[in-house]
Every structure is written in structure tokens, then in C-alpha cells.
Amino acid sequence: MRFFVTLAAALGLACAQGHAQEDRPDLFALIGAGDVEGFTAALDAGAAINVRQDTGLEATPLMWATGVDNPVFVDTLIAAGAEIDTRDAMGDPAINWAAYYGRLPAISALLDAGADTDLTGHGTPVEIVMRRGHQAALAILIDHRNERPDRHAAEAALEAAVMAGDTGTITALANYVDVASARDWAGRPVLQSAARAGQGEAVRALIEAGADPDARDRIGFTALHEAAREGRTGAVAALLAAGADPNARSEPSGLSLTPLHMAATANQVDALRLLLDAGADPDVTGTMGATPLLWATFEGAREAALALVEAGADTSIAGNFGDTARAVAEAREWDDVVAAIDAAEID
Missing domain, CATH: 1.25.40.20 (Ankyrin repeat-containing domain)
Incomplete structure (x- = not known):
């Protein structure tokens, strides 16, 4: 070990x-x-x-x-x-x-x-x-750190409507709030609140009202990163349908990760498959040189690791710490993952 x-x-x-x-x-x-x-x-x-x-x-x-x-x-x-x-x-x-x-x-x-x-x-x-x-x-x-943003009442009301999935109020408030620049309680794009909560209809309403599907927070995460990590497949689908980039990379402060990294890390297999179907790169590496498959094995996300191997992820890539996904899977005694990797490498 x-x-x-x-x-x-x-x-x-x-x-x-x-x-x-x-x-x-x-x-x-x-x-x-x-x-x-x-x-x-x-x-x-x-x-x-x-x-x-x-x-x-x-x-x-x-x-x-x-x-x-x-x-x-x-x-x-x-x-x-x-x-x-x-x-x-x-x-x-x-x-x-x-x-x-x-x-x-x-x-x-x-x-x-x-x-x-x-x-x-x-x-x-x-x-x-x-x-x-x-x-x-x-x-x-x-x-x-005293970093809560100052927000006017309409902006806070917009976030509340988003969290409640109240699309009618979202549409009405768009007349008073610049949805494209609206922020949540922590200063992130309000679209991320909808994505985290799995409010797919709210995601659609915000984008129709002018929200950027690829708007980023301070670490470079998009709403798709958030939805993928939380396994919010409805929000993932809505964002992808609106043109969100499945290969958006976060800032180095966010470890240069993509939404597929987040789905893999969190063992969100359904979200992972939606991203792959939309063209997400299974072999992209972040700051630590780790692919989504490597992150899945590091994090104990067994089902996500299997799904990535089955989807054709490159199993030979080693991260900055020198071990491949097979080595980590073997250390975890994941016989099924090791077998799947071996079979993929033979093919």
C-alpha cells in the first residue's frame, strides 16, 4: 500500500x-x-x-x-x-x-x-x-475573511427563486437584475446555484434571460463543473443543450480540472456518461498530471473508474506521482477494475 x-x-x-x-x-x-x-x-x-x-x-x-x-x-x-x-x-x-x-x-x-x-x-x-x-x-x-459580496435585494431574490425552481419569478426578476452578472451569496455566478441544486428548469430560465453557460467563478469552475460533481444530470443535460463546454478547464487554483474530472472524482457515473457523450476528453490532465480515470482511482470512485475504462480512457497515463490507474486500482484490491484495464490494454 x-x-x-x-x-x-x-x-x-x-x-x-x-x-x-x-x-x-x-x-x-x-x-x-x-x-x-x-x-x-x-x-x-x-x-x-x-x-x-x-x-x-x-x-x-x-x-x-x-x-x-x-x-x-x-x-x-x-x-x-x-x-x-x-x-x-x-x-x-x-x-x-x-x-x-x-x-x-x-x-x-x-x-x-x-x-x-x-x-x-x-x-x-x-x-x-x-x-x-x-x-x-x-x-x-x-x-x-469578510468576503461576503454586497448584493441588492433583487439579486438575492433571484437566487432564492433559483433555489426554489421558480422559473416565473426568475423571468420576472430578469427585468430588474442583470442575470449575466448576478452572483450568489458567495460571489459565484448565480447559474452555479441552479446547477448545484439540480434545478434544470431554473438553469434554462437563467440562460434564456442572459446567463452565460460558461460563466466562471474565482477558481475557474463553471456551472457544468458544479452540476457534474453533484451528479445533477438534469442540470448537466440543460447546460450541455445550451452549449456549455464539456472540456472547460478551471484555473490552476482549481487544479485545472474539467467537468469530467469532477464527475469522476465524485463517482457520478450518469453525469460522467452525459459528458462523454457530449465530447468530454477522457484523457485530459489537470495540474497534478492526473486524468479523470486517475482521479477516480485516487478518490475511491470505483464505478466511475470502470465506466472510464469501458469508454476507452487511456490507462497508461501516470500522474505527477508516477503511478498509473492500474497501480492504484491494484493497491485498492479492485480486481474488476484491474481486469478491465488489462483487457483494455490487450485490445
């Missing part, structure tokens, strides 16, 4: 397994096992709270602790004096890890402890939660 742990950590995907540390208490394993009693005893015995893992991203226990549900580990490490803004090998501090997971208690605890939200590894915390789709975490972070 060496390269899976390495690849997973390199993408901020700390698995719930500890990595053995010789000659010292294994805080990582204790956290992964949810062993609060053993963890507390190790700290009381003088365990090094800022120790780094020997492989992967050289994570600290605080980073690792953001990946588990129990907030006591993060709280205890902070109280014990853990270094808040220490960065891993990709430049991500603990709050970026918490942002990846969308762990609200961890994010709040780290913010209260003074975590720096400007540090960039594979994005800032705000950029990471936008990419991952963690709306509640995004609200906490932009409120902390």
Missing part, C-alpha cells in the same frame, strides 16, 4: 490508517483508530505532537486529525501547542486539510487558533472548499 498512501496523502486524502513511526508513539495510528484514550495517554507520556510522517506529504498529527470525525483530536492537539501553520510537502497547512474534508469543527477550531487562511498548497482553504463543494465550510471561511 506504499504508493496508495503516498498518492492519497499527496492529494490531501489522508486515509484512516496510521503510518508506523519507529521509537515513538504512533499518534497517526491512534487518530486513525479513533483511540482517544490511547492518544491522550501518548500525549501525557510526552509524544512529539509536531512529528512528521516519513512518507507521503510529511503530514503532522494535526493534519491527520482533520480527516476523522471526532473533533477531540484536533482540539487536544491545539490545546497541547501543536504548530497550526506548519505546511506539508505541498505547502498545505492543517486548515487546508480540514477544508478538503469539509470538517466544520476542525475548520472552526483552527480559525479560532489563528490559522492563516492565505497559505496556498493545492489551493487556499477557500479555493479547496469551493472545488470540493463544501458549502457550509465555504460560508465559515468567507465570513471569517
Whole structure:
């Protein structure tokens, strides 16, 4: 499992397994096992709270602790004096890890402890939660940074109508709001709100009223990225019918991903197939050199991985970390995916 742990950590995907540390208490394993009693005893015995893992991203226990549900580990490490803004090998501090997971208690605890939200590894915390789709975490972070946009009442009413799927009100409000520039509560194109919520009719009404199907947010995501990640097939279909680009690439702050990457990452097979049918490139690579197939294997999206292999995705491409989709699938013991890749390579 060496390269899976390495690849997973390199993408901020700390698995719930500890990595053995010789000659010292294994805080990582204790956290992964949810062993609060053993963890507390190790700290009381003088365990090094800022120790780094020997492989992967050289994570600290605080980073690792953001990946588990129990907030006591993060709280205890902070109280014990853990270094808040220490960065891993990709430049991500603990709050970026918490942002990846969308762990609200961890994010709040780290913010209260003074975590720096400007540090960039594979994005800032705000950029990471936008990419991952963690709306509640995004609200906490932009409120902390005082980044809520000022909006007039009609713009807020338009978003409310979008979320309710009220196409009549959307059409009426288009007389008072520039739909093309209308933004949601976080400053993103309001069309993205419709896409995230799966409001296909609202998507159509907004586009008819002047919304750009390919309008982008601060990380370069379009409404199609959002709909694909959430598996909103009605919205995906409506956007594609309106001419949205199935190969739109986000900004480097969004890891240069396409909607197909998002569908693959989230294991949204139906959305993935709609995108492929519309001409999405299955072999496009993002900032980390990873194709949608590689992202699917990294993220544990087994069905999406199979669908991509069956669709003819190039299985020989290795990302920046050196392993192919077959190697990661083999590490996960996905015999069906490995067999499908082998059969595709023979053909």
C-alpha cells in the first residue's frame, strides 16, 4: 500500500490508517483508530505532537486529525501547542486539510487558533472548499475573511427563486437584475446555484434571460463543473443543450480540472456518461498530471473508474506521482477494475 498512501496523502486524502513511526508513539495510528484514550495517554507520556510522517506529504498529527470525525483530536492537539501553520510537502497547512474534508469543527477550531487562511498548497482553504463543494465550510471561511459580496435585494431574490425552481419569478426578476452578472451569496455566478441544486428548469430560465453557460467563478469552475460533481444530470443535460463546454478547464487554483474530472472524482457515473457523450476528453490532465480515470482511482470512485475504462480512457497515463490507474486500482484490491484495464490494454 506504499504508493496508495503516498498518492492519497499527496492529494490531501489522508486515509484512516496510521503510518508506523519507529521509537515513538504512533499518534497517526491512534487518530486513525479513533483511540482517544490511547492518544491522550501518548500525549501525557510526552509524544512529539509536531512529528512528521516519513512518507507521503510529511503530514503532522494535526493534519491527520482533520480527516476523522471526532473533533477531540484536533482540539487536544491545539490545546497541547501543536504548530497550526506548519505546511506539508505541498505547502498545505492543517486548515487546508480540514477544508478538503469539509470538517466544520476542525475548520472552526483552527480559525479560532489563528490559522492563516492565505497559505496556498493545492489551493487556499477557500479555493479547496469551493472545488470540493463544501458549502457550509465555504460560508465559515468567507465570513471569517469578510468576503461576503454586497448584493441588492433583487439579486438575492433571484437566487432564492433559483433555489426554489421558480422559473416565473426568475423571468420576472430578469427585468430588474442583470442575470449575466448576478452572483450568489458567495460571489459565484448565480447559474452555479441552479446547477448545484439540480434545478434544470431554473438553469434554462437563467440562460434564456442572459446567463452565460460558461460563466466562471474565482477558481475557474463553471456551472457544468458544479452540476457534474453533484451528479445533477438534469442540470448537466440543460447546460450541455445550451452549449456549455464539456472540456472547460478551471484555473490552476482549481487544479485545472474539467467537468469530467469532477464527475469522476465524485463517482457520478450518469453525469460522467452525459459528458462523454457530449465530447468530454477522457484523457485530459489537470495540474497534478492526473486524468479523470486517475482521479477516480485516487478518490475511491470505483464505478466511475470502470465506466472510464469501458469508454476507452487511456490507462497508461501516470500522474505527477508516477503511478498509473492500474497501480492504484491494484493497491485498492479492485480486481474488476484491474481486469478491465488489462483487457483494455490487450485490445
